[in-house]
Amino acid sequence: MNHSTGGQRFSRRQFGAAAAGAAAIPAVLAPPSQAQPSTPIPDKLPFDGPIEYAGAAVKPKAEPFPMTQVRITGGPLHDAQDWNRGYMSRLAADRLLYNFRQNAGLDVKGATPLGGWETPADGTRASELRGHFTGHFLSASALLYASAGDQAAKAKADYMVDELAKVQTRLGGGYLSAFPMELFDRLDALSGKPRPVDPATGRADPHAPHLPWAPFYTIHKILAGMIDMYQLAQNRQALAVAQGMADWADRWSASKSEAHMQEILNTEFGGMAEALYNLSVLDGNPQWAKAGDRFTKKRFVNPLALRRDELRGLHVNTHIPQAIAAARRYEISGDTRFHDVADYFWHEVAGARSYVTEGTSNGETWNVEPRRMAVELRTTRGTATAECCCSYNMLKLTRHLFGWTGDPRYFDYYERALFNHRLGTIYPEKGYTQYYLSLVSGTWKTFNTEDGSFWCCTGTGVEEYAKLNDSIYWRDADGLYVNLFIPSELNWEEKGLQLRQETGFPSQQSTALVVTAAPPAPIAFRLRVPSWLRTAPTVTLNGRALGATAAPGGYLSISRVWKAGDRIAMELPMHLTAEAMPDDPSLQAFLYGPLVLAADLGAEGLTENRIFGDSAPRFMPPGQVREDAPGVHHSAVPAIEVPRFRAAAGDVSSWIQPADAPLTFRTAGQAKDVTLAPLNSIFGRRYAVYWEVT
Numbered sequence: 001m002n003h004s005t006g007g008q009r010f011s012r013r014q015f016g017a018a019a020a021g022a023a024a025i026p027a028v029l030a031p032p033s034q035a036q037p038s039t040p041i042p043d044k045l046p047f048d049g050p051i052e053y054a055g056a057a058v059k060p061k062a063e064p065f066p067m068t069q070v071r072i073t074g075g076p077l078h079d080a081q082d083w084n085r086g087y088m089s090r091l092a093a094d095r096l097l098y099n100f101r102q103n104a105g106l107d108v109k110g111a112t113p114l115g116g117w118e119t120p121a122d123g124t125r126a127s128e129l130r131g132h133f134t135g136h137f138l139s140a141s142a143l144l145y146a147s148a149g150d151q152a153a154k155a156k157a158d159y160m161v162d163e164l165a166k167v168q169t170r171l172g173g174g175y176l177s178a179f180p181m182e183l184f185d186r187l188d189a190l191s192g193k194p195r196p197v198d199p200a201t202g203r204a205d206p207h208a209p210h211l212p213w214a215p216f217y218t219i220h221k222i223l224a225g226m227i228d229m230y231q232l233a234q235n236r237q238a239l240a241v242a243q244g245m246a247d248w249a250d251r252w253s254a255s256k257s258e259a260h261m262q263e264i265l266n267t268e269f270g271g272m273a274e275a276l277y278n279l280s281v282l283d284g285n286p287q288w289a290k291a292g293d294r295f296t297k298k299r300f301v302n303p304l305a306l307r308r309d310e311l312r313g314l315h316v317n318t319h320i321p322q323a324i325a326a327a328r329r330y331e332i333s334g335d336t337r338f339h340d341v342a343d344y345f346w347h348e349v350a351g352a353r354s355y356v357t358e359g360t361s362n363g364e365t366w367n368v369e370p371r372r373m374a375v376e377l378r379t380t381r382g383t384a385t386a387e388c389c390c391s392y393n394m395l396k397l398t399r400h401l402f403g404w405t406g407d408p409r410y411f412d413y414y415e416r417a418l419f420n421h422r423l424g425t426i427y428p429e430k431g432y433t434q435y436y437l438s439l440v441s442g443t444w445k446t447f448n449t450e451d452g453s454f455w456c457c458t459g460t461g462v463e464e465y466a467k468l469n470d471s472i473y474w475r476d477a478d479g480l481y482v483n484l485f486i487p488s489e490l491n492w493e494e495k496g497l498q499l500r501q502e503t504g505f506p507s508q509q510s511t512a513l514v515v516t517a518a519p520p521a522p523i524a525f526r527l528r529v530p531s532w533l534r535t536a537p538t539v540t541l542n543g544r545a546l547g548a549t550a551a552p553g554g555y556l557s558i559s560r561v562w563k564a565g566d567r568i569a570m571e572l573p574m575h576l577t578a579e580a581m582p583d584d585p586s587l588q589a590f591l592y593g594p595l596v597l598a599a600d601l602g603a604e605g606l607t608e609n610r611i612f613g614d615s616a617p618r619f620m621p622p623g624q625v626r627e628d629a630p631g632v633h634h635s636a637v638p639a640i641e642v643p644r645f646r647a648a649a650g651d652v653s654s655w656i657q658p659a660d661a662p663l664t665f666r667t668a669g670q671a672k673d674v675t676l677a678p679l680n681s682i683f684g685r686r687y688a689v690y691w692e693v694t
């Protein structure tokens with residue numbers, strides 16, 4: 001979550017464009033579209049001139065099943081869902097409404113305000129982002145209702161929608177926010193203007209009016225929350241609230257010249273365009289899509305449409321939502337410029353700017369040229385690699401691209417991000433989530449507190465773990481796709497097909513589908529054969545080996561008239577692999593199947609308040625102490641010595657061998673041997689993912 005103005009309690013240091021450097025990333029899906037074009041930049045850029053919206057929906061190749069038809073029945077993702085649900089249930093509705101009511105001059109009903117990025121305007125340190133988490137919470141509640149049938153979550157969110165509608169009425173009927181319009185006035189007045197310089201210091205004058213933090217970013221969360229409450233929780237009042245908000249955003253943006261609107265878009269604005277496109281489809285009003293088009297940041301999309309990576313220096317999570325918006329815009333209009341933006345962006349980020357966990361960003365920024373990830377990691381200023389919001393949004397974007405193509409390799413990426421960067425960044429039982437999943441050796445995982453953090457990633461966190469069932473099964477006219485190995489049930493009501501997936505994956509290296517009801521007509525089952533398998537897997541149908549199988553990276557398709565009791569089982573044998581940074585073969589990470597392994601380096605210096613914290617981790621060099629930094633600051637504790645490995649290139653299993661516990665390994669013959677376990681299982685311990693292997 002970018003804060004470009006600085007000087008306040010919630011600000012974080014901005015990185016300038018940093019480090020020049022070396023090379024690259026190991027994503028699973030070989031990018032089809034990475035090559036830099038040799039053609040010169042044309043005189044007229046793809047998005048020059050006004051953008052004309054004309055609705056013409058593109059038919060997808062595959063669609064996800066509605067979450068209401070899929071249930072996760074057990075396993076680690078079910079645990080994560082429950083922990084998140086517990087955290088959400090502990091946050092009182094009136095606390096989440098406090099800032100909105102206060103902004104509208106309504107009674108706050110004796111509620112205690114929240115802290116962190118939700119700090120109210122009672123004192124002098126109000127957060128300019130206040131209200132953002134409440135928007136996420138509405139989305140998460142709607143998702144939880146759809147994914148788990150959680151009636152209590154729906155009832156609480158219904159109450160919040162009703163109360164927020166009163167706030168909206170009080171504020172004039174359109175604008176709905178927990179902060180006053182003054183932030184938008186400042187956004188309008190100061191965008192495109194240089195910040196006044198203090199002649200005494202020669203630096204930006206800290207007392208001069210500054211751009212607000214990110215007002216449209218916050219409005220987007222609330223708008224999306226209302227849309228989700230309508231779409232997933234059938235709350236019609238939420239649709240009316242969303243339409244009022246969209247009407248306000250339409251009028252506000254239409255009152256600016258296009259050139260000035262482009263200046264305004266230099267302040268983070270989240271997924272405004274995506275939400276407006278979605279609303280346009282839901283209520284059939286093209287005006288919202290036209291308003292959404294005003295949130296097209298041409299400086300960002302033009303190079304992408306030309307398949308040029310000019311991402312260096314950009315704030316990462318400001319821009320992933322813009323690629324999602326482009327994907328959505330393509331789907332509702334068929335405009336291939338937007339397709340190319342989303343498609344190229346995904347391949348570039350996944351293929352050239354991601355770590356082994358599929359996480360991306362470093363201090364929230366891309367600091368280097370593509371395929372220079374070893375340099376990116378080594379020049380980390382502090383420990384703040386791989387912001388969790390980025391993974392949340394990249395998973396969203398991946399769903400769009402899979403829907404267009406049905407290419408199973410998108411789920412190699414999805415699976416690796418899900419099992420390493422999402423599972424494992426929620427704290428057991430408490431349900432607290434992370435801001436960054438650090439990949440700096442010797443660091444540890446840090447988490448939000450109960451009611452004093454509310455980072456951007458706390459917001460995307462409550463959404464993520466409320467929708468873990470949304471991508472397991474997909475469908476087209478011929479049948480279904482099984483993309484993830486998660487114990488679950490599917491009820492394809494329209495076809496009369498029901499099935500159960502039985503697996504202890506990833507602890508168990510196999511999965512099975514059991515049909516529990518079936519129609520008397522053929523249906524294709526397409527089982528994803530992950531790219532991390534070495535060979536085509538053994539598959540059995542009702543205990544007998546199938547003649548057919550499929551190579552890793554494809555689908556095994558079985559079409560037949562199914563009957564209740566049919567059981568397909570697929571072996572998923574995992575192997576140990578090393579994955580080097582392409583720009584530095586000596587910098588390696590290790591995986592077991594899709595699971596990123598990390599070495600347990602002990603718990604030296606780790607106290608409760610270093611694991612749970614209220615303020616964001618600062619971007620401090622490792623080992624540097626900052627006395628005024630409370631809570632979660634990796635860097636406030638001296639760095640520890642991290643062992644190096646000496647090993648011959650080649651067979652990893654010659655010096656990393658299975659240990660006694662499941663999914664656990666032990667190095668052999670090193671100066672200091674270590675135990676490796678899945679990164680997603682490590683909490684309250686220092687760890688290392690990347691190693692110098694010489």
Ligand SMILES: [Zn+2]
Pocket residue numbers: 001317387388389390435455456457458
């Ligand atoms: Zn975030």
